[in-house]
Amino acid sequence: LPSTVPVTVQRYNPETDTAPRYQTYEVPYKEDWVVLDAILYIKDNLDATLSYRWSCRMGICGSCGMNVDGYPKLTCSTHLRDYQKGLTVEPLSNFPVIRDLVVDIEDFMAKLKSVKPWIIRELEQPLGAGEYLQSNNQIGQFQQFSQCINCMLCYAACPVYGMENEFLGPAAIALARRYNLDSRDEGSEERVKVLAASEGIWECSFVGECSAACPKGVDPAKAIQQTKFDTVNGFVMGAMLMPFGKRT
Amino acid sequence: VSEATGIEERPVRTYRRPLRNDWWLRRRSYFLYMVRESTVIFMVAWLVWFLYQVAALKFGGYEPPTIDDYAFIAFSVVCLFFTLWHAITFLNLSGLILRVPIGDRFLPAAVIKTVAFGGLLFVTVVGAAIMIYIGYLNI
Numbered sequence: 061l062p063s064t065v066p067v068t069v070q071r072y073n074p075e076t077d078t079a080p081r082y083q084t085y086e087v088p089y090k091e092d093w094v095v096l097d098a099i100l101y102i103k104d105n106l107d108a109t110l111s112y113r114w115s116c117r118m119g120i121c122g123s124c125g126m127n128v129d130g131y132p133k134l135t136c137s138t139h140l141r142d143y144q145k146g147l148t149v150e151p152l153s154n155f156p157v158i159r160d161l162v163v164d165i166e167d168f169m170a171k172l173k174s175v176k177p178w179i180i181r182e183l184e185q186p187l188g189a190g191e192y193l194q195s196n197n198q199i200g201q202f203q204q205f206s207q208c209i210n211c212m213l214c215y216a217a218c219p220v221y222g223m224e225n226e227f228l229g230p231a232a233i234a235l236a237r238r239y240n241l242d243s244r245d246e247g248s249e250e251r252v253k254v255l256a257a258s259e260g261i262w263e264c265s266f267v268g269e270c271s272a273a274c275p276k277g278v279d280p281a282k283a284i285q286q287t288k289f290d291t292v293n294g295f296v297m298g299a300m301l302m303p304f305g306k307r308t
Numbered sequence: 309v310s311e312a313t314g315i316e317e318r319p320v321r322t323y324r325r326p327l328r329n330d331w332w333l334r335r336r337s338y339f340l341y342m343v344r345e346s347t348v349i350f351m352v353a354w355l356v357w358f359l360y361q362v363a364a365l366k367f368g369g370y371e372p373p374t375i376d377d378y379a380f381i382a383f384s385v386v387c388l389f390f391t392l393w394h395a396i397t398f399l400n401l402s403g404l405i406l407r408v409p410i411g412d413r414f415l416p417a418a419v420i421k422t423v424a425f426g427g428l429l430f431v432t433v434v435g436a437a438i439m440i441y442i443g444y445l446n447i
Contacts (some may be wrong), residue, residue, distance in 0.1 A: 074321040087355040130334065156322035164322055197412045219338065222327040267341045 065089045066146035067098050069110065072157050077251040080157065082148070083107075089140065092220035095149065096124050096135040099161075112161035119275060122211030125152055126161055132216035132273045152216035154225070168212055171228055174254050175236035205283055207276040214270035214280050220263055227263040228254065230270035230280030237283040240290075252291060254307025261288050344397060347390035354387035399424040 064086040072080040074098065085106050087098040096114055103110050115121040117136045124135045127150040140147075155163035185192075214230035221227045236255055240248040255261050264284045271281040310317050332338040364370040373380040402424040403417030 072323055074323070077323075080323060080325070153325065154327070156324045158320055158322055164320075195412065219327065219331055222331070265345070267338065269335075269337055269341075272337060282404055285401070286407065289405055289407075 061091070062089045062144055065098070065140060065144065067102065068146065068148040068163070069099070069102070070150040070157075071110075071160050072151075074159060080150075082243055087140075089144065090183055091141055094131070094136055095126075095138045095140060095143070096211040098140055099135060110161075111159045120209060124211035125211040125213050125216070126150065126151055127216065132213035134211060134213070134251075134275045137275060152212055153224040154216055155212070163212075165212065167225065168210075168215060168229070168231075172210070172235060174228070175232050175239075175251055176247055176254075177235045178240055179239065179242060180250060181244075181246045182246045186292065187230035194214065194243055198243040201243070202238045205234045205241070205278055208233065208238075208274075208278045208280075209276055211275065213273040213275065214278075217244040217269040217273035219267055219269070220265060224259075224263060226259040228257075228260045230264075230284065231278075233261060233264075233287060234278050234280040234283040238288055240287075252294070255287055256291050261291065264288075344394065347394040350387045350390040354384065354391075357383075366392065395428060410421060 065088075066084050067087045068082050068084045070080045071077075071083050084274065085102045085103050087106075090097070096117065099110070099112055100114075102253050103112075112124070112126070114124040114136065116123070119134055119137045122134070125132060126135050127133070127148075128138055129147050130150075133153055135149070149161065151157045151161045151163045154167070155168075158164050208231055210231060212231065218227075218230055221229050233255060236251045238247050240251060261284050264281075266281060266285060268281045271279045274280060309315070328334075332342040361370065361372075375381075390446035401420065403419075403421035406420050408420065
């Protein structure tokens with residue numbers, strides 16, 4: 061086993077650099093370390109100027125997403141032992157870099173909000189009426205899509221988002237699907253305006269890398285394709301088979 | 309000036325890494341995606357050839373391909389391979405994407421997939437039978 065591992069990190073200082081540069085650090089190799097441990101070691105012992113995001117260290121908060129050897133990964137769940145000959149850590153692709161490994165998430169947050177990721181009711185029932193009950197089957201419909209931790213790895217893996225930043229993106233669509241499938245929700249007609257817009261589901265050409273990159277098994281590609289089918293189905297049923305029915 | 313800190317806030321100068329034109333060569337899965345997208349070129353090419361033959365049949369100059377026309381056979385085999393690849397990879401996902409409700413449950417994905425492939429087989433057999441029958445009538 062190696063005693064150290066060369067970790068090459070992309071550096072970018074907006075006050076002095078016009079483009080990113082790379083810097084290599086020799087980090088002690090430890091069998092049980094993850095990539096985030098190596099980055100923390102660099103920050104604590106070798107170069108205090110290195111900037112990055114992290115928080116929970118257990119694959120829950122979604123803060124420490126970075127490109128490891130070109131692939132978007134949660135660095136807290138990516139083991140150093142899989143990169144014994146060295147590795148390159150870069151900020152997530154397709155996002156503007158603010159500094160070193162820190163990317164601008166404003167666009168992502170705005171897109172999440174645009175799909176109204178909360179339960180929408182046409183008429184709220186009074187508190188005294190009790191909870192909105194659900195069966196296990198009803199919960200099972202959306203549970204997979206509710207596992208998203210907003211780590212943005214799917215956006216970094218998506219070449220469509222890389223080429224067209226207006227694309228709503230995998231996580232936002234999966235989140236919309238999560239609420240559209242919730243038996244308590246009545247807001248799918250509000251969300252479809254965003255989902256079926258030109259920057260929505262139809263931008264996706266089904267590369268499928270979002271699902272491959274997802275550390276939580278959310279399968280955003282499935283959510284997008286299902287939403288495409290439901291949207292077409294809704295259009296056909298609503299506008300063609302029942303042209304004089306309920307319209308919004 | 310930030311109300312919270314009293315520090316002057318300046319717009320942050322970010323760097324956006326451009327997506328290179330060869331992005332699809334940099335990962336195997338991207339490459340396979342592009343190959344699958346490209347299969348449509350062969351499907352369209354064969355269709356154009358077929359329409360040309362139909363037009364030739366109507367307006368004259370029709371020369372049916374013969375069994376020793378190896379270039380045509382090779383072209384057809386390649387087109388058939390890519391068409392089947394496109395169809396199979398598409399139908400493989402049908403069970404994942406199509407949701408057919410039965411009460412508060414959904415039809416199992418395996419059933420939907422079986423029906424999809426069965427449909428493809430049925431349409432292929434019926435289509436082939438019709439074309440063979442028409443050919444037989446013209447002999």
